[in-house]
Amino acid sequence: MIKVTTFVDNYQTINMELLSKPWPWWVAGIIIGLIVPALLILGNKHFGLSANLRHACAACFPANVKFFKYEWRKEVWNFFFVGGIIVGAIIATTVLANPEPVKVVPELAAELQTYGITDYSGMVPNQLISWESLFSLRGFIMLVLGGFLVGFGSRYAGGCTSGHSIMGLSDLQWPSLIATIFFMVGGFIMANLILPHILML
Amino acid sequence: MSNVKEFHSPSAEEIAAATNAEFDTRLLDTMCVNESQLKHPWWYNLKYAAVGLVFGLAFVKAEIVSWFRIQEMFRLQSFHMYGIIGTGVVLGAISVWLIKRYKVKTIYGEQIEFHNKKFNRGQIFGGTIFGLGWAMTGACPGPLFAQIGSGAFVIGVTLLSAIAGTWVYGYFRERLPH
Structure with a gap:
């Protein structure tokens, strides 16, 4: 009996260790790929997260704008989906927390050091994305303007990475391919040409 | 089981009605245009929360929500994010193809529907703006x-700002080039 218990304990320890380490890209890719058919088969739902931002507008401050006058209650499933994401993220950072700092490629680490970013303990750089930082010019631009561009741009484009790049491309929709290409164009311009100037503020 | 019986295939009139203006707007702007004919109690939505939970785990554990991984992606310093999105699209595409090929139905027996997206210039202008953000x-x-779930509560401000951005888009929508 003792042997069996030890075996089970060891097995569980190994499993927890495996789960706590950062997951490889292919595991995440498989999970994301399977979300597409899971939502379709569970209830004919199309994967798309930025729609929640619109539903939030429609639910809280429609302000007689035609774009927000629709039956948002029919889309409540997506709020549940987001609620699940938050709970999953909490579990991942508590029960399955990775004790080690985020590993960053040396080239990026060297560049970030010149902007005073040296703390890799969180998913986001604490020296950049924190309450204290919010009240600096650099932090305000990144957190407030950045968020605004994400919300404005994703709705203008008719979807975000999930709706266009995953769901749209999975359904071979060419407008989604165009949107995805321009997501990347915007990202490359910001990360390489504009962001270094903001980070130097 | 009585719920399932309420479902019926859309008639010609219903399909015609579905192509009205409101439907077009929703088709263009949100991803979820499929109207379920079923009326379920609220807790039926918990299954979507369960899917979201697995997604949230993968988001954090594979560091997809890490600011550092996104910077590496846009600086072409790492394969990680390309591998994730690439695998997701390939598996998603195979799944969608199988669902269409074998006319797979939902667990409630409804037909799974797909809608073609229409091109408009918003995908170029909005896409670029989104990429910048x-x-x-x-x-x-x-x-x-x-990110909020992983303890970065200040991202709540970013989220509110994103909702504000969506609202401003909705307000100026008619005046923007599409």
């Missing part, structure tokens, strides 16, 4: 929620 915050709308 994505590289700045290191998060698209899904990871925003996961």
